[in-house]
Amino acid sequence: MPDKVLNNFFQPKTIAVIGASESIYSYGTRFIQAQLDFGYKGKIYAVNHKGEKTLGLKIYRSLGEIKDRIDLAFITIPARFILETLDQCMAENIKAVVAFTAGFSETGAEGRELEKEVVKKIKGKARLIGPNCFGPYCPSGGITVVTGGEFARESGPVALIAQSGQLSECIIARAQGEGIRYSKFASYGNAIDVNEADLVDFLMDDRDTRIITQYLEGARDGRRFFDIARRNAGRKPHIIWKVGLTQMGATASSSHTGSLAGTGAAWDAFFRQTGAVQVSTLDEMTDATVAFNQMPKGCGLRVGYISGGGAGTVLGADACDSAGMQMPAFEKRTERKLAELLPGVGLSFRNPVDVGNPHPPKELLYDLLAAMSADKNVDVVVVRRILFSVKMSKIFSGSTAPSEKDQQELLEVPVKVMKKYRKPIVIILPDDMTGAGSIYLEEERRKIRDYFFANGIAVFMSEQRTFTALSHLAGFKMRNSAGKADDREIPAPAKNSRTRKLFLNAVKKSRTPILDEIQCKKILKSAGIRVTLPVLAASRNEAAAAAEKMGFPVAMKIVSPEITHKSDIGGVKLKLQSSADVGRAYDEIMAAVRKKAAKARIDGVSVQKMAQPGLELVIGMTRDPQFGPMLMFGLGGTSVEILKDVAFRITPLTRRDAKEMIRQIKGYRLLEGYRGQPPVDIGHLEDMLMKLSAFIEDNPEIKEMDINPLFAYRKGAVAVDARIILDE
């Protein structure tokens, strides 16, 4: 449930600015100035320990002096005064506090301690955004950030949240030029109280917000953030610009906000599982937002493409392919129509279409766009290098350029076609000339762009940017319709199960943080996983007897809490065919262990029936510092270990997650049966992943787990070796 108090940040009727001084350079005063410029309608109270007036407002000595009830306290005083200020805020029952001030965890250990004190002070009484943040901007609440006096006053359907204040400025400044208007924005800095999870939760329920956008360095509460993002998947587009995914970026990030940047694998899983839209540059963020903003109904993958020149068809096709979009063949009747409209221009009647030159007559452009829009195989029409610009045409065609009237009518063609056929049209409109002397061209370009924006047509700067933006749009739509609804259900948490008791018992008995193979397999078996169950044998004779009982061939391994790499020291013997083999192997193992690990405590050897050879797979589990437990699935074997053909998912898995992670690895073709090999039991592997997900969730003491190798067969699969490492 989102916290309703968060609304105080965006629509406060009264604001106290603590730290506003007589100097116009103080951040408090600059914040007030920004509200006055922006047109804030509520009451602002300046608070400082000295000074009389600032910007025409009385300066109060303390919050206590103000008679009014304060919805929002905005704190700009130095960090060292924050605790006493918060005492005053709590005394006045203020529910919402923005701590603009920097100088906390981002500067070191002392700052981290101070943050802890701050949290203690407000816990259960108020919500705090910051410290080290810009705070909120919300046109409908009339509130803006300190540098946002000139931000747009109109509201729109897009929300933005970001740790960084400065980068948010860049995002908003850019977006506003591209026709985007905001419902709510918050820069939340170090996120010691209100964090990304709270804000996304709040915005998912906010009626004024249709699209959530986010700039993210690291998640403060990754687990909750994941849960919220996944629960809301498919409702509102959730665009996230995650930075710090490279090693270098992660280092720079942690020195900046003190938050841990996620590893690539965990974030990859996050995006796959939540369906949040991942973008990686400011341009991509802006373009994706433009796409969702301009095309609320979304679009599919199939593009009809038309270019005023042949090279543009190649560029378009390349960009389309790279973005994972499609250029299908037109319907036959469309091809016939286009062939009629474009006689003698080679294969131009096929998709992508080459008009031949950038100045088609308006009637021709209408007929072409109409034919493509009417085509059942096309979800969206993309138009490239039709020169809608009067001034550009003059440059390239001089005295032979079309008239201004013709150009104006050409401009209206896509709008008319879209109104009639109700199929989205998208225009690629680059800035062809970027010289200082060509600024008039850019001015005209922006006006053309805005004309299209105003008429519901999305406009982008290049082929690549167009197709990338459309792929986000199409991906969002597809993901929400793909697969069975059941597959998307998040499984209910397991209760205190029999397996849990078995596990806790093993933990209690274990002298090391690594559970031995026999313990692991007993537990996994109880969790529903097929295993080759080993028997512990304390002597040569016990080993032989156990082998006789289970049948040959058997494998034998040393059991010792101190020996983890058993085969390295000669502690493993495979393919033993008889009691005699078993006896000999026992002696050899003991001799090897005495030599290589003389001091290790020996519990005996494990004896187990050798599994039938099958396709060698691996399932593992590890803990991500932000998201907690993740399952891994992949091909086994040494060479594949190097090639790292594995997929990760954050637990608990949905059935869809299990299905997708198996199909994600490149080696999936081997699972389907390759070169005459039989296919393996993929349904069984999915079940196994679901069982392991529940098992992992139910037993939070597990830090890491390896089932390696796992042999998969035409029917079923068997865990041949397994290891569980406990959290200490």
Place this chain on the structure above:
Amino acid sequence: MPDKVLNNFFQPKTIAVIGASESIYSYGTRFIQAQLDFGYKGKIYAVNHKGEKTLGLKIYRSLGEIKDRIDLAFITIPARFILETLDQCMAENIKAVVAFTAGFSETGAEGRELEKEVVKKIKGKARLIGPNCFGPYCPSGGITVVTGGEFARESGPVALIAQSGQLSECIIARAQGEGIRYSKFASYGNAIDVNEADLVDFLMDDRDTRIITQYLEGARDGRRFFDIARRNAGRKPHIIWKVGLTQMGATASSSHTGSLAGTGAAWDAFFRQTGAVQVSTLDEMTDATVAFNQMPKGCGLRVGYISGGGAGTVLGADACDSAGMQMPAFEKRTERKLAELLPGVGLSFRNPVDVGNPHPPKELLYDLLAAMSADKNVDVVVVRRILFSVKMSKIFSGSTAPSEKDQQELLEVPVKVMKKYRKPIVIILPDDMTGAGSIYLEEERRKIRDYFFANGIAVFMSEQRTFTALSHLAGFKMRNSAGKADDREIPAPAKNSRTRKLFLNAVKKSRTPILDEIQCKKILKSAGIRVTLPVLAASRNEAAAAAEKMGFPVAMKIVSPEITHKSDIGGVKLKLQSSADVGRAYDEIMAAVRKKAAKARIDGVSVQKMAQPGLELVIGMTRDPQFGPMLMFGLGGTSVEILKDVAFRITPLTRRDAKEMIRQIKGYRLLEGYRGQPPVDIGHLEDMLMKLSAFIEDNPEIKEMDINPLFAYRKGAVAVDARIILDE
């Protein structure tokens, strides 16, 4: 040797425009108009079968009527008249012809035939650019393309060649705004005579050209293009925007110019072997050109990065890492200096540096940039979000913004530091606000950019674009200094060798296009490759005798020209330990073959000593339609086959190619020795690749070759199976 006649295209003293009519809409007349606008200094002659005058020039009925000697004929008449026009040109001894006219191979079979006729007409007499092209633009020759009347009149160090005319316009228009000026440009269309190889060859020797840029759909003469590009590698930066690398793009490309687009693997090899700079968008092309243009001395990989705000350090570090650049630790004294300059801002004294806000005092910025420039670990300094803009500062800081004078002085700081320390400084200068009402900001941005350009500082639009451009620059410099000079030498072609005779003999005898294993291995052995040499045995007894002679274990395989997948039908037996085993295996093979391939001609069985198990590798060879033979190297085994961990190189290989292709595969760690396995003999593998490269070059009848598996050992390697397929 480049053809000197090509100079006629760029610096003609006289041009005949064949097809210029009285209508200003005719392309011939438009071409003349463009020359007049551009300021062509030579003489232009209009030629047409009708009309009196155009643009004040007399229209001649034929070339014969012109008394002057013509340097360049520019043909714009319809395709059907081209042959008779060329007759006239040849009669007048014209050495250079541009065929602007379209309607040739790009429209189908008839056009392809016409092109062949055209080539026949001019062969040995003249050079022709086109058809279906825009032709040349060369400021020093005063000549421009039909749409280029407004192109820059000043010359510069950059050359551009492209098949497409229209896209070249876009490239040039964009580049001019970014401070780039051209020496020579040619759009060469269908390239039936002058092609990319001729032009690059010419430009590599052209004194006015320091940087060669190229937009390329497909290569007409891939083999020569590769040879020239590789021969010239390291002399002049050679930037290539190769399109059509995706499946979709390749299809669109071939319908456009009739040229075959290269496959991804071949082009990957091309770029690795030639050191040409690969770019994939117009932005990347422009940025790379800006980098080489502004920084003629290049730069290394190590970046000192400074940002006016913390988030910018994360973005920079991410972009740096993604582009393969580095942000090294500063020298200790630099860190001390920075800590002094930026007290109390966390870890800002480390690389990347966070100034804290975008308005540093000019003295501070000077000291920071100076300290970073003086650092020995830094090759180039990158500056992000220091607000040099007066107008932008006012928006973000209102009445607290710095004065115009302060801003002007801030602007001069990077220039002053660079002059003093002679270390390149690069500025990231984005277009922060793109609204129609913010055009004045873009105007100012362009002026700031041009100020930096004029002072030798490169300017880019975003972090990503900056680091990508710098990585091209650094990559070019590094590549030219890396490795031993010997390793870069292209080996001399093999003479008629003993192996060649053996090969030709085998070809003559072979009844199918696939040479059998015994033949292949004899030939490979002669070429210096270690093989397990099989013996052909025609009977049970012969097989047993051969096995006894070579020692056990042996492998036995059916030998039949009609059976290629031997193991699928039971034609292969491995690990035979004794004569009895061999006899039994012989009978089983014969029984299986009789059952599964009753009609196949059987030559007998091959018997060979089993190789010691080693690391399983594969070496292959195939022919690329553009570049000819390529060698492939990779890991063997089924799973790796699916994961496609292989590297390609076009032959002949340099030693460097051989070294690099082995190290390029992800599985290289296995070759170095992984998890206690011994390393393999990498030097031997390099030698093997060199020998195979020579072998392949010497025997052009080979279409494909597989050495699979190749077992590699601590010392040496052995080809266990091999197959050669001949070109039919």
